[in-house]
Amino acid sequence: MSNQHSLVLENISKAFTQRGGTLARVNAVDNVSLAIDKGEFITLLGPSGCGKTTTLRLIAGFETPTTGRLLLEGKDITQQPPNKRDMAMVFQSYALFPHMSVFENIAYGLHIRKLPRTVIQQKVEGVLDLIGLQGLGNRRPNQLSGGQQQRVALARCLVMEPRVLLFDEPLSNLDAKLRVQMRSEIHSLHKRLNITSVYVTHDQVEAMAMSDRIVVMNSGHIEQIGRPKDIYRRPISRFVAGFIGRANFIDTMAEAVNDDLVTVLLLGKTLTVTMMPTAKVGDKLTAVLRPEGLELRADATLKQVVISQAMYLGSEVEYIVSTGEETLIVIDNDPRASHIFNEGETVGIDFAAETVHLLSN
C-alpha cells in the first residue's frame, strides 16, 4: 500500500437494522475494498438502493462501518468523526444554509478553521471567481437558480481545499441541459485542481464522461472496477453489461478453446474471441453485443432478421429486430451513409468479431 493512494477502503461492510417488522440486519454495503489514487476521479455507479450513498457516507464519516478499515493517506480514520476528516461533501439537495448569504455559506468552514478575516475574504472571492459567480456573494441561496446553487455548494467545498471531495448525485436535481454543462464544468475543475474525488451517480453517461475509474455496485458489493472504456467493452457480468449502456445478450457455447481464444457460433457466423478467464469446450456462454456493433445490410448471405420496429432519432436509427429465437436492438449511428430500413422488412445482420464480448454463465 504505497502512499500514492489517497483513500483506501479495506473490507468495509455496513449493516443496518431494518426498522419495523423484522429486526433483520441487512448489509447495505458488503465487504467493499477499494484503493483510490491521489487526484483520481472515481465514480460509484449502480441502481437505486445498491449502497452508493451509504458507501459515500461511510467515507465521509456520517456512518461508522460495521467491519473494515478506512485509510486516508495511510492513516486509519475509521473512528475519526466526520468534522475532523479532511473531506468535503456536495449533496444532491445542495444543502446550502438558507439563512446565510452565498458569501457566508462559502466562508462557513473557513470561520470554523479560525482563519483571519482578510484571508477568508480573499479565499471566498477567489473561489467565487473560479466557479463564475463573481458579485453574487450577497445573494441568499433562494435567490439563485438551481445550477448556481449547486455551484455555491461546490465552492463551499472547494474553498476548504480538502484532500477528498465527495459528491452524492449532485446533478440529479438539474434539468438535462444544465446537467451536461455542469458535468463538463466539474470535469474541467477536477483536471485543474486535481483533488481526489468520489462521485456517486446512477447515470451511466455521467459516470463515463467524468471518471478516471468507475466502480459498479450491485446490492452492496462491488461488481467491477475499471476505466470507463474497459467496463463498457469488457463487462465482467451480465449485470454490468446491462447497466452500462445497452446490450444484446445471446446464448452460445464454446465450440473450441485454444488458450484464451474461444471459438463460438453466433448469428450464423463462426468466430474466435479472446476471453479472460477462458472457458472449456462445451461451456455455455453469453455473448454481449452492443447495439451499435451490429449492422443491418440487404445481403442474403447473412443471417436473416425481420425488422419489427424502426425508430428514426435523427442522429441515429434504432431497430428492434427478430432472428426467430432472439429479439435484438440494433443502432445505426450513421443513417446518412446507409440505407434506412422499414418495419416488416427482412434483412441480413452483421457484426465484427472484435465487438463481441463473451461471458461465462
Added chain:
Amino acid sequence: MRRIVQDPVLATALILVVLFIFLAIILPLIYTIRESASAEGLALFQRYLTESVYQRIILNTLAMGVMVATLGTLLGFIFAYVQVKVKAPFKRLLHFIALVPIISPPFALASALILLFGRNGMILRGIFGTRCFWGEGRSCNDIYGLDGLTIVLSLSLFTVAYLNLKGMMQALDPALEEAATDMGANKWHIFRTVTVPMLIPGIAGSFLLLFVEAIADLGNPLILGGDYEVLATRIYVSIIGLYDTKAAAVLSVILLLPSLTVYLVQRYWISRTSVISITGKPAGTPQQITHPFVRWSLVAIVLAVCFLIVLIYGTIFVGAFVRVIGVNNDFTLQNFDFVINGIGSEAMTDTTTLSAFATPIAGLLGMLIAFLVIRKTFPGRAALDFATMLGIAVPGTIFGIGYILAFNNPIELTLPGIGNITLLPKLTGGRAFLGGALAIVVVYIVRSVPAALRSGTALLSQIDPAIEDASISLGADNAYTFRKITLPLIRPAFLSGLIYAFARSMTTISAIVFLTTPQTKIMTAQILNEVENGRFGNAFAYCVILIGIVLVAIAILYLTVGSSSGAERTLEGGA
C-alpha cells in the same frame, strides 16, 4: 450510538436531558404510583371504585371531559370552517377574537361568567330578573355545575381545536372537492363524504386533546363546580384540606388512567392514520359555501361565541377598574393598587421572574430534544420523546402530588465511611430549597417542553438533514451545528415554544397549587384566594396585569427571537 458517544458534548447533553426528564417527570410519577400501591392505597382503590359517591365523581369527570371535548371541537370546527370556506364579514377580527382565550388566566372566565350569569349575575338577575335558567329551589338550574363548566372550558379550550382544524382545512387539496363537484355531488354530499372524512384525524385529535385538558382542569371546577365534584377538585381537597397524600395519590392514578389512555390512542393511532395529503401549496382556492341559510347559521354561531368572549373579557377588564362590578360601578384604581403596591406585588414579581427563568430553558430544551430525537440515533430515542410528552399528558395536579411525595425530603446517598451526600435538596414544602422556587420553575418547564418539542419535531422533520450534514462535513462539531444551523432554521418553532412556555407558566394553577410556599407566591394561586373570598375586583386586576405581562413578553420575544434574519421566509422560499 457510537457517533453520540464519540462526541462528548452531545453525549453530555443527552445524559443531562435524560437525567432531567427522569427526575422531573418520571420520578414524581413513580412516587405517586408507589404511594397509591401501598396496602392502604389498594384498600382505597377498592373503596373509590365501589362507593357511589366516588363513582359519581369519576363519572362526573368523564362526562365533563366528553362534553367539553364535543362542544369545544364543534366550536373549533365551525370557526375553522367559517374562516376557510364561508364568506363572512370581519374574518380577521373573528380570527383574532378566537385567539384571545389562549391567554386565559384560570378563574378569569369562570369568575366573569358567575358575575354575568350567576344567581346574582348582571345579566341573569339584572336583566332577566331570575336566579335560575330554569326551575327553582332544589331543581334550579344555575350556572354552577356541568353546564357552566362545559361552557367555560369549551370557551377556553376551543382555540386549540380551531387552529388545528383550520390548518388542516387549508392544507386540504381543493382539487379533491372540485373533483367531487365535477362528478355532480352537491355541497352537503361533498361535506359528508369528502371534507369530514379527510378531517377525521384532526377532529379526533382535537377531541382527545380537549378531553385530556378538560379532565385535568382544576381551576374551573373549583369555583364553578358547585356540588358537581370531579377528580381534580377531590385531589385538591385531599391535599389542601386533609393532607391525605394516600387518598390523593389513589385519585391521581384513577385520573391518570383516562389521560394516559387518550394519550396513547392519540400517539399510536391518530398520528398513524392521517390521510391528509399535505402537498405544500394546495392548488386553487377552497370553494366557498354560498347557501344563505347554512352560511348565516354558521356565521351567527361564530358571532355569538365571539360576542360572549368579548363580553367575558370586557367584564374582566371593567371589573378590574370598578369597586364591585354590577353592585358598585364606581371607577377605582384600588384593585390595581392592591396588586401592584400591596400584597400582590410579591406574587407578580415572583411569578414573572420564575416564568422568565423557565421560558428559555423550556424553549431550548424542547429544541434540543427535538434535535436529538429527529436527528440522532440512540437507544431509547422513542422513549425520550414519549417521556417528555408525559409532561403535558399527565394532569397537572398529579405532578403537584408527585413533587410533594418525591421532593419533600432531600435525596441523599449514604456512603459507608464518608457519610451522607445530598444529591438533591428538599424542593417542596416548608424550608424548601430557594423557598420552593426551584420546584416551581421545574414544573413550569415540564409543562411547557412538550409543546416546544412538538413544534420543534414538526419543523425539523421538514428540514433536509443534509443541511446539518453539510455543516459537519465543513468541520463544525455537533454543538456548533446546533447553534449556527439547526436553531436558526427552527426559529419559528423556537419562538412559538417560548411564547407558549411563558403564557403557560404564567397561567398554570393545577401543577403548582401544592408547591407554593410563603416565600414564593404565585399569581394564579393568589387569584384563587381572591375569588374564593369573593373579592372579584382584586382577582380581575390580577388577571388584567397577568394578561398585560404575557402580551408584553410576547412582543419582546417577537422582537428579539422572531425578527432580523427572516429565517422563516428563507425556509419557505426553499433552497
